[in-house]
Amino acid sequence: MGISPIQYRPWKGERSAQNLRVYVILRSVFRHGLRSTGVKILIILGFFLVFAFQLLFVATSPHERLEADEMNSNLNGVVLAIFAMLLAAVVTSDLISEDLSSSSFVLYFSRALKARDYLAGKAGGALLVMSLLCAIPPLLIAVVATVTQSGDDYWYSVTVIGRTALAGTLATVFFVPFGLMMSSFTRKRSYAAVGTFMSFFVLTIIAEVFVEFAPEWRVISPIESLAFAFDWTFGQTLPVYMDKGVLATFLALFIVLPAIVVYFKITRQAVGK
Amino acid sequence: MSMATSGSLQTKHMDSAASGEEPVGRSAFHLSARNVTVRFGQVVALDGFTADIPRGTVGLLGPNGAGKSTFIKASLGLLQPEGGSIQVGGLDAQSQSLQIRDNVGYMPEHDCLLSSVNAVEFVSFLAQISGMTPRDSMQRSHEVLDFVGIGEERYRLIRSYSTGMKQKVKLAQAIVHDPALLFLDEPTSGMDPQGREEMLDLVRKISASEKTVIVSSHILQEVERVCDYIVIISNGKLIRAGETLALVAGEEGVQSLTVRGDSRAITGYVQALGEVCEIMERGEEGDRQVSLLVRGCGNGKAVFQLASENGVQIRNYRPERLDLEEVFLRSFKGGAKNGD
Numbered sequence: 001m002g003i004s005p006i007q008y009r010p011w012k013g014e015r016s017a018q019n020l021r022v023y024v025i026l027r028s029v030f031r032h033g034l035r036s037t038g039v040k041i042l043i044i045l046g047f048f049l050v051f052a053f054q055l056l057f058v059a060t061s062p063h064e065r066l067e068a069d070e071m072n073s074n075l076n077g078v079v080l081a082i083f084a085m086l087l088a089a090v091v092t093s094d095l096i097s098e099d100l101s102s103s104s105f106v107l108y109f110s111r112a113l114k115a116r117d118y119l120a121g122k123a124g125g126a127l128l129v130m131s132l133l134c135a136i137p138p139l140l141i142a143v144v145a146t147v148t149q150s151g152d153d154y155w156y157s158v159t160v161i162g163r164t165a166l167a168g169t170l171a172t173v174f175f176v177p178f179g180l181m182m183s184s185f186t187r188k189r190s191y192a193a194v195g196t197f198m199s200f201f202v203l204t205i206i207a208e209v210f211v212e213f214a215p216e217w218r219v220i221s222p223i224e225s226l227a228f229a230f231d232w233t234f235g236q237t238l239p240v241y242m243d244k245g246v247l248a249t250f251l252a253l254f255i256v257l258p259a260i261v262v263y264f265k266i267t268r269q270a271v272g273k
Numbered sequence: 274m275s276m277a278t279s280g281s282l283q284t285k286h287m288d289s290a291a292s293g294e295e296p297v298g299r300s301a302f303h304l305s306a307r308n309v310t311v312r313f314g315q316v317v318a319l320d321g322f323t324a325d326i327p328r329g330t331v332g333l334l335g336p337n338g339a340g341k342s343t344f345i346k347a348s349l350g351l352l353q354p355e356g357g358s359i360q361v362g363g364l365d366a367q368s369q370s371l372q373i374r375d376n377v378g379y380m381p382e383h384d385c386l387l388s389s390v391n392a393v394e395f396v397s398f399l400a401q402i403s404g405m406t407p408r409d410s411m412q413r414s415h416e417v418l419d420f421v422g423i424g425e426e427r428y429r430l431i432r433s434y435s436t437g438m439k440q441k442v443k444l445a446q447a448i449v450h451d452p453a454l455l456f457l458d459e460p461t462s463g464m465d466p467q468g469r470e471e472m473l474d475l476v477r478k479i480s481a482s483e484k485t486v487i488v489s490s491h492i493l494q495e496v497e498r499v500c501d502y503i504v505i506i507s508n509g510k511l512i513r514a515g516e517t518l519a520l521v522a523g524e525e526g527v528q529s530l531t532v533r534g535d536s537r538a539i540t541g542y543v544q545a546l547g548e549v550c551e552i553m554e555r556g557e558e559g560d561r562q563v564s565l566l567v568r569g570c571g572n573g574k575a576v577f578q579l580a581s582e583n584g585v586q587i588r589n590y591r592p593e594r595l596d597l598e599e600v601f602l603r604s605f606k607g608g609a610k611n612g613d
Contacts, residue, residue: 006420008478011413011451015404018375024401103385107446110349110379111402112371 022121029125046083051137058145066145066157072234081223092179093193095122101187115267135168167233181258184265215241303327309357318343320509330480332500333489340509341489345456378447382458388432403450417445437468455486497597513604520600523593530565534585542583549575
C-alpha cells in the first residue's frame with residue numbers, strides 16, 4: 001500500500017441530490033446513447049432522408065402559413081417509422097439487458113432507488129435520444145415555416161406547431177416501451193434489438209396478410225397505426241373502416257401494455273423474486 | 274449524509290462521527306433477525322433464522338449455500354421473507370428498506386461491474402445514485418479509489434481489470450457514499466494471496482472508522498483476523514454466535530497438554546492421568562509424543578507430579594485455544610459452548 005498508506009476518510013459532506021436519481025440515470029442513458037455510433041448514424045441519416053429537404057423547402061419557398069396536412073405528410077411516411085423503429089431497437093436494447101447481464105442491477109437496488117425511478121430514468125434517457133429524430137426535427141420545420149410565413153394567421157400556425165409537438169411526442173414514445181420490455185426479457189442486447197425490430201416487422205406482415213380480408217387489420221401494424229395516429233393528430237379524416245376507439249385501444253396496447261409488463265418485471269427483479 | 278432520511282441508524286452514525294466520541298456500545302447499534310424464513314421454490318434458504326448482530330466487524334460464516342447471501346439480501350429488503358422480521362439499525366427491512374439502503378453499502382460476491390465504463394465513471398455514477406452531487410461524487414470517487422489502491426488504471430475500461438482490481442472497485446462503490454453499515458459478501462473471492470492481504474487491510478481500516486462491517490465468507494482464517502464477532506449459519510439457521518475471542522478461547526477449565534517420552538511411559542502416564550482428570554481428546558504425534566485435551570485437572574499440580582513419576586516430559590500445558598476452523602467444525606458437531 002505504499003510508504004504512506006491512505007487511511008479511510010469518512011465523507012463529511014451532505015448527500016443533497018437524493019431526489020435527482022431519476023435525472024442521474026436519464027443523463028447517463030442519454031450520454032451513452034449519443035456516444036453510440038449506431039445511434040448517431042441513424043439520427044443523422046434519418047434526419048437527412050426525412051426532414052432535411054423539407055426544412056430547406058419551407059425555409060426558402062414562399063408560403064402563406066404552416067399547413068397541418070403538409071406537416072402530416074412530413075411525418076407520415078414509412079421511412080420515418082422504420083428509422084424510429086430501428087433507433088428505438090438500438091437505443092433500448094442494452095438499457096436493461098446490460099444491467100441484467102452484468103448483474104449491476106443489484107448495485108442499483110442496494111441503494112435507495114425505487115424500481116419506478118430506475119425505469120423512469122432509463123425510459124426518459126431513451127425518449128430524449130428518440131426525440132432527436134422524431135420530435136425535434138419536425139418541430140424545427142414547423143417553427144421555421146411559421147417564422148418565414150408571408151400571411152398573418154399566426155394563431156393557426158401555432159396550433160399546427162402544437163399538433164406537431166403532439167405527433168412528435170407520439171412518434172418518440174411509440175416504440176420505446178416495447179423496446180424496454182424486450183430488453184428486460186434477455187441478457188443479450190443483440191437479442192433485444194433484433195427482437196424489438198422483428199416484433200414490429202412481424203406485426204406489419206401479419207397486418208398485410210389479414211388486410212386482404214378486412215382493412216381494419218391495418219391497425220395491428222405499428223407503422224400503419226402510427227400513420228393513422230398522425231392523421232388523427234393533424235385533424236385529417238381517418239378512413240371509414242378505422243374506428244377512433246379501436247385505434248386508441250391499439251395505440252394504448254403498443255405503449256401502455258409493454259410499460260406495465262416491464263414495470264412489474266423490474267419490480268419483481270428488484271425484490272429478488 | 275442526508276438529513277432527509279432520519280433513522281436511528283443514521284443518527285447514531287452522524288453523532289459518533291461528528292463528535293469524535295468513543296463509539297457507542299455494541300448493544301446500542303445492531304442488526305437483528307427474528308424467525309426469518311426465505312424460500313426459493315422448494316429450497317429453504319433461511320429457516321427461522323434468529324440472530325443479533327452487534328456493531329463492529331462481524332463475520333458471517335457458513336458453508337456454501339448456508340444462507341449468508343440470502344440473509345444480506347433480506348436485510349437490504351431485496352428479498353421478501355416468507356416470515357419473520359429483520360431490523361437494521363432500528364428500521365424494518367421490509368417496510369423501511371429505502372431508508373436502510375440509503376445508509377448501507379453492499380459489495381456483492383458475484384461480478385456486478387459495467388465493463389464498458391472506467392472505474393471513475395462507474396463509482397461516480399453510483400455515488401450519484403446514492404444522492405451525491407456530480408461534483409461531490411467525482412471528488413469522493415477519486416478519494417475511495419485512492420483508498421482501495423486503484424491508481425491510474427482507474428481511467429481504463431473495467432473490462433480490462435484483473436479480478437483483484439474488480440474486487441477493489443466493488444469495494445469502492447460500496448463505500449463511496451460513506452455508509453454506516455457495510456455488507457461485504459466474499460470480499461476476497463478470486464484474489465491472490467497478496468490481493469487478499471490488501472483487501473483484509475482495507476476492511477480493517479474501514480472498520481476502524483466506527484462502521485458496522487458484516488463480512489460474509491467461508492475463508493475462516495481471514496474472518497478470524499478481521500472480525501471481532503462471529504455468526505455461524507448452516508442450512509439457514511444460526512449455529513453459533515459470539516465474540517471471536519470468546520469463541521476461540523475454548524471451554525473454561527479445558528487444558529491442552531503435550532507429553533513426550535517413550536511409548537510405555539506415555540501409556541502409563543495417560544492411564545494415571547485419566548484417574549485424576551477427564552481426558553477429552555487424545556492425538557498421537559509420532560511414537561514419542563501425544564497431545565491431550567483434559568478437563569478438571571485443578572491447578573495442574575497432579576499433571577506435573579504424574580509426569581515426574583512416569584518419566585515423561587511435559588512439553589506444553591496451557592488453556593485450550595482454538596482457531597476458527599476448529600470452532601466452526603465443533604459447531605457442526607455441537608461440541609462447544611456458545612461464545613456469547
